[in-house]
Amino acid sequence: MSRLDHTFAQLKTSGRKALIPFITAGDPEPGFTVPMLHDMVKAGADIIELGVPFSDPMADGPVIQRASERALAHRVGLRKTLAMATEFRKTNQTTPLVLMGYLNPIEIMGYEDFANAAQRADIDGVLTVDLPPEESAECVALLRARGIDQIFLLAPNTSAERVRKMDEVGSGYLYYVSLKGVTGAGHLDTRDVAEKLALIRQNTALPVGVGFGVKDAETAETLAGFADGVVIGSALISKIEAHLDDPGRARSEIITLLASIRHAIDR
Amino acid sequence: MTDHYDMPDARGHFGPYGGIFVAETLMPAITELNQAYQRYLQDPEFIAELDADLRDYVGRPSPLYHAQRWSQALGGAQIYLKREDLNHTGAHKVNNTVGQALLAKRMGKTRIIAETGAGQHGVATATVAARLGLECVVYMGAVDVARQALNVYRMKLLGATVVAVESGSKTLKDALNEALRDWVTHIDDTFYIIGTVAGPHPYPAMVRDFQAVIGREAKQQCLAQTGRLPDALVACVGGGSNAIGLFYPFIDDESVKFYGVEAAGDGIATGRHSAPLSAGRPGVLHGNRTYLMADDDGEIIETHSISAGLDYPGVGPEHAWLKDIGRADYVSITDDEALQGFHALTRMEGIIPALESSHALAYAAKLAPTLGKDRIIVVNLSGRGDKDMHTIMQREGIRL
Known part of the structure; x- marks a missing residue:
């Protein structure tokens, strides 16, 4: 059983929902990331999505774009992100870590080399924004052989047929993008999400996390009513961006926000 | 093949x-x-x-023009220009x-x-x-x-x-x-x-299918004017739409050589260029797998070209394939060489080309003297140069 399967099974037993924070590796500087990962676990994170900085983040809004740019200014890319994951695992063997990013860094490293490197870093899942199931067979097979889950995105306009395809190809969980747009975008309609999730669940037994546009504890609480997990990214990164001159303050504000969301989704 | x-x-x-x-x-x-x-x-x-x-809005067919004076000056193959610069809006x-x-x-x-x-x-x-x-x-x-x-x-x-x-x-x-x-x-x-x-x-x-009208016309026009197919096609390649548009209708005509001309910027060796087929590697960007300019971490490298239209780190995937199977040759032309091509055509033929197209012209000027006078090169003159006046004036320190 993968670490992700185990985590979702445990949450289900205890009647809780997964809190899944996202930060970009190396933002605002490389030394910030690993301690922040541990702090997020302490603040109640069940799973962590760690963003791999990319020069051309086509699906991201301005907040995560700028996070990538800050990380790249410190030359943090896929290799250094993997090194941070390795560092994190030295003192945490339980919290699943999912790499989230774009395909090109993996392409350039080579699928097999990447799968091996991800295994050595003890990565649990890989979410590649621009790798739809149709093109994913080779990558999925290499990862699966090493016990790593490939996580796919679902969108509001994804058909039932495609949900079944993701269910077949993907594992770990599915990530439902709650709106048509980029990360951190405007208004998330929780009623729409509830309706769509009901349809998705008719076509997959995989846990479903919801993200894109989750800004506060209230939205997270509503989403937790019908999702298996709530992903929060841009709202956390906004804290980093607001305190670039004081990373310690960014850290404490992220911890506070996550703790309040933890509290809300456990209500 | x-x-x-x-x-x-x-x-x-x-x-x-x-x-x-x-x-x-x-x-x-x-x-x-x-x-x-x-x-x-x-x-x-x-x-x-x-x-x-x-026909009625764009003004097609665009002419295929025999650049006789320039061909004579170069002393080799006959250069024909596919005049996409004459289209409405000034480019292909x-x-x-x-x-x-x-x-x-x-x-x-x-x-x-x-x-x-x-x-x-x-x-x-x-x-x-x-x-x-x-x-x-x-x-x-x-x-x-x-x-x-x-x-x-x-x-x-x-x-x-x-x-x-x-x-x-x-x-x-x-x-x-x-x-x-x-x-x-x-x-x-x-x-x-x-x-x-x-x-x-x-x-x-x-x-490609929308741009293939360029090659379909060029083929008919070349046959009508010379009685035979060209020996070589030359076109600049940024993303590669004007090149594929010219090449595609000739793809089964194996006697016709294809030359795609990338932007070498300051020179391939300087790293300041936009030539993924000449000096890049396969990767995935903007929805397709193709040759890219990327570093070892897969981050896209900043490109450089005097020509904004060629300043792109990727290239159409069909060009990647034509390169791998050897159907097309991909070469490169520096900023300075492109400017020479720009001036040569302007002064020899009275046609002011776009800086993008000037890369193709500069390569044709290298290729023509290596071929006999009975050979035919068709160059895609993909756009006109009016938009580039400011860039060229700045580059050459010209004030009016």
């Missing part, structure tokens, strides 16, 4: 290249577009409307925007978006949007907005909103990123007119 070239496959693959590598939200729109493209390119009514637009880009706009209309889309580098595609898109009364938003890197101010103004006159993109390297690739972000946000009513043979399937095949 098989006798009949038949690419891409049903899923948009040219061998290992091409495909559909996009975020999930775009998948339904791409499927819808692919269905419309498959349907209407077989539809006689659609084809008739497209042909009429190309309009062949594609007219076609995609007709598709958008058939699909009931009310809003058009586009990315642009030099601004030629932006102008060609704003033009067709004005004609059809559609809302139009053009994304353009802030660096390109500054160096192609004239085209920015043309787009605004035509009623388009021009958004200066401030992210990343602020050039064409970033404009494409921003256009993709717009599309994903307005997926229901928006048609994205991609300007080159890149992007996810069906764009590389669809844009």
Whole structure:
């Protein structure tokens, strides 16, 4: 059983929902990331999505774009992100870590080399924004052989047929993008999400996390009513961006926000 | 090579290249577009409307012109210019925007978006949007907005909103990123007119099919004027739409050599260039697998070219395939060489070419003397140079 399967099974037993924070590796500087990962676990994170900085983040809004740019200014890319994951695992063997990013860094490293490197870093899942199931067979097979889950995105306009395809190809969980747009975008309609999730669940037994546009504890609480997990990214990164001159303050504000969301989704 | 070239496959693959590598939200729109493209390119009514637009609005066929004086000066092969610079809006880009706009209309889309580098595609898109009364938003890197101010103004006159993109390297690739972000946000009513043979399937095949009118005409015209096929075709390659448009109808004519000319910028060895086929490696960007300029971490490297339209780190996937199978040769021309080509044509033939096309001209000037006087080279003169006056004046320190 993968670490992700185990985590979702445990949450289900205890009647809780997964809190899944996202930060970009190396933002605002490389030394910030690993301690922040541990702090997020302490603040109640069940799973962590760690963003791999990319020069051309086509699906991201301005907040995560700028996070990538800050990380790249410190030359943090896929290799250094993997090194941070390795560092994190030295003192945490339980919290699943999912790499989230774009395909090109993996392409350039080579699928097999990447799968091996991800295994050595003890990565649990890989979410590649621009790798739809149709093109994913080779990558999925290499990862699966090493016990790593490939996580796919679902969108509001994804058909039932495609949900079944993701269910077949993907594992770990599915990530439902709650709106048509980029990360951190405007208004998330929780009623729409509830309706769509009901349809998705008719076509997959995989846990479903919801993200894109989750800004506060209230939205997270509503989403937790019908999702298996709530992903929060841009709202956390906004804290980093607001305190670039004081990373310690960014850290404490992220911890506070996550703790309040933890509290809300456990209500 | 098989006798009949038949690419891409049903899923948009040219061998290992091409495909559909996009975020999930775009998948339904791409499927819808692919269905419309498959349907209407077989539809006689659609084809008739497209042909009429190309004739009466664009001004096709564009001439094939024998550059006799220049050929004589070079002392080798006869150079013929396919005059895409004479099209409405001044470049080959309009062949594609007219076609995609007709598709958008058939699909009931009310809003058009586009990315642009030099601004030629932006102008060609704003033009067709004005004609059809559609809302139009053009994304353009802030660096390109500054160096192609004239085209920015043309787009605004035509009623388009021009958004200066401030992210990343602020050039064409970033404009494409921003256009993709717009599309994903307005997926229901928006048609994205991609300007080159890149992007996810069906764009590389669809844009090729719209641009193939260049090669179809050139073939007929060459046969009519000389009684035979050309020996070589030369075209500049940024994304590669004018090149594929010229090459494609000749693809089964194995005696016809293809030369795609990339921008070597300050020189390939300096790393400051835009030549992924000459000095890049396969990867995935903007929806397809192709040759890219990327570092060891897979981050896209900033490109350089004097010509904004060639300043792109990727290239259409079909060019990647034609390179690998050896059907086309990809060469490169530096900024300085392109400027020489620019001046040579201007002074020898009285035609002021675009800086993009000047790369093809500069390569033709190298190739022609190596071939006999009875040989024929067709160069795609993909655009006119008016838009580049400012760049050239600045570069050469000219004040009026």
